[in-house]
Amino acid sequence: MNMNINITKAAKAGTLESNDILIMVRPNEGGKIELELESIVMKQFGDVIEQVILHKVREMGVEGIWIKAQDKGALDYTIAARVETAISRAI
Template sequence: MELKKTGMAGTLESSDILVVIEPKNSEGIDILLESVVIKQFGDQIRKIISNTLRELGINQVIVRANDKGALDCVIKARVQAAVSRATGSKECFWRVVES
């Protein structure tokens, strides 16, 4: 999928994560992460973000995320929502998510 614009999803409320996804000119997934639990879970959060993006075929992207202790499935949901907003596509989204 191609990112057409910046997409944002999530909030700064407790147990949530705010994810902003911007298109990038070059290959690679850059993640700028802030988290209340960065010491314990920083690496895991990054992994979930990049795995979710790869599943969706996104690999030229800058991600800015501010985590307030979100569960893995919440992180995944917010990344997917931000991508769907940035690509403007809903079509086939669930099937991609499914596989």
């Protein structure tokens, strides 16, 4: 997808259970992508988690989004699925 999509409302996906991630999204002014990340494995995998989230956002063509991610040790495919679901709910 290479269309520019703006989200219209706040939405979330995931849980704070072990091995999951809670993704919350809302519109962000000026077309900026902002990410706030908390993780129990931040030192080891913080950069990778950030890359997975931002890759999915860009892949979906989303602009103007604020993302808060609270990770409890989720694997990459879970992170990507939660981001996709939250964005889909926010469009």
